[in-house]
């Protein structure tokens with residue numbers, strides 16, 4: 001594992017010294033604990049630290065509170081309702097399958113790939129990547145709580161876990177076949193910086209489940225003040241045009257697709273005890289998905305270096 005990582009501060013190599021990994025350039029010391037290599041420290045951050053801390057506190061509470069994912073908690077609490085409405089398959093289809101299938105349609109085979117999963121979280125999508133034949137995954141997250149969930153879920157797989165900031169990736173240039181983000185980028189303090197890093201360390205970059213700034217319902221939610229905050233932090237979204245321009249400037253070809261994928265758990269969880277509302281809402285979603293499909297709300301992007 002250690003030969004594939006570099007110092008996130010100065011990008012020099014790390015060498016093992018007793019229980020530490022020491023940077024050959026700036027002498028910063030890093031450690032590994034509980035199967036995770038810790039390549040992030042609070043002192044590395046400047047103006048972003050308070051936002052990162054807020055995000056970490058939220059992530060910790062989130063990891064503790066939920067059985068594994070928010071949807072699973074909501075589903076388990078309303079099992080009878082979902083059985084009746086067959087809502088579970090609808091929701092899964094809308095949120096996960098639809099976005100991931102869109103991605104695989106754009107990217108083609110991932111067989112044999114070495115993948116960096118940025119913001120791996122609980123590891124659900126890493127599991128999907130393995131099902132698609134990827135050879136190896138390096139999972140990065142700033143939250144140790146979430147990484148420990150991913151470690152549990154992905155036991156025995158060809159995967160390593162690193163605590164690192166997406167805006168300062170501890171890897172050499174072009175060391176991954178694919179840098180993969182699922183629903184992560186818009187939560188970062190500086191998503192542009194994270195994307196620049198992705199273009200540096202990856203031959204290809206995949207973005208799945210990125211809410212577009214152009215989605216008509218998102219604009220409406222912004223107006224009424226819902227849908228922009230997550231754990232007390234503002235999310236940051238791109239338009240399809242801006243994403244394409246970004247990759248083209250960095251000499252990447254880019255394929256983009258917009259879907260109407262809209263299953264706002266924040267809204268949903270507000271009404272999770274109101275089954276009459278949920279029934280109406282689910283029926284509304286089914287119709288909405290058909291009518292609004294072409295307007296675009298959710299971005300799937302596949303960029304590959306020229």
Ligand SMILES: [Zn+2]
Nearest residue numbers: 007010023026
């Ligand atoms: Zn260093």
